[in-house]
Amino acid sequence: MGDSGRGFPTYCRCGTRVIRCTSKTITNPGRLFHKCPYGDEMESLAIETHTCCSVVSGYEKELRGFEKEIEDVKMELKSLKNMVVCVVVFGLLYKLFM
Template sequence: MGDRGRGIPKICRCGEVVVMNTSRTVKNPGRLFYACPFGAEGDWYHTFKWTDVSMYEELVDLIRKVDKIKGASITLQKRVNTCEDEIETLTMETRVCEALVEKEIRECKMQLRSLKNLVVFAFVMFFFFKIMH
């Protein structure tokens, strides 16, 4: 049985497995019920519950659970959307950073070539003056 005795009973208070039976009374002919095999009519200790009542409770509880899952699903979808937006923003920022880094690398290469040319020129001038003197 579910929370607070709701839903389909599984185990009687006595510990026995509850079974489903069919009523043979004049008042409830053919009506299904759950009962402890050791229970008797009017016995309050052993489990007895009409199947239609149990099923109604099961459905009500299931609807509540589905509604709760729907709410959680909506919340989760909003969080996923937020994460996707953040990923998109980070992707754009990464592309901007990559472009800036590539620009900096190109500028560094140009400065390195200029420095290399200056060093070569300085060596040429040094040897030229060395040879001339």
């Protein structure tokens, strides 16, 4: 991937040939450096990935809340079903003995 020894590497860790640039900063004017041509794109993708993970995490929390609500509704439905069965049984018993 990179050259062993001193000097500029010719390839990035990702396998792409590096670009050699000259610094235009105040602290290092004219200093040579190398960079991956996909470096900025990789940073953007990393930020976008982080954002997507945050969104997914929020959806997972929301999904867990919905799952809890579904369980509560199931319990309520079961209770209502039991009440209807009791009313029907008592109604039949009332008709039978009256």
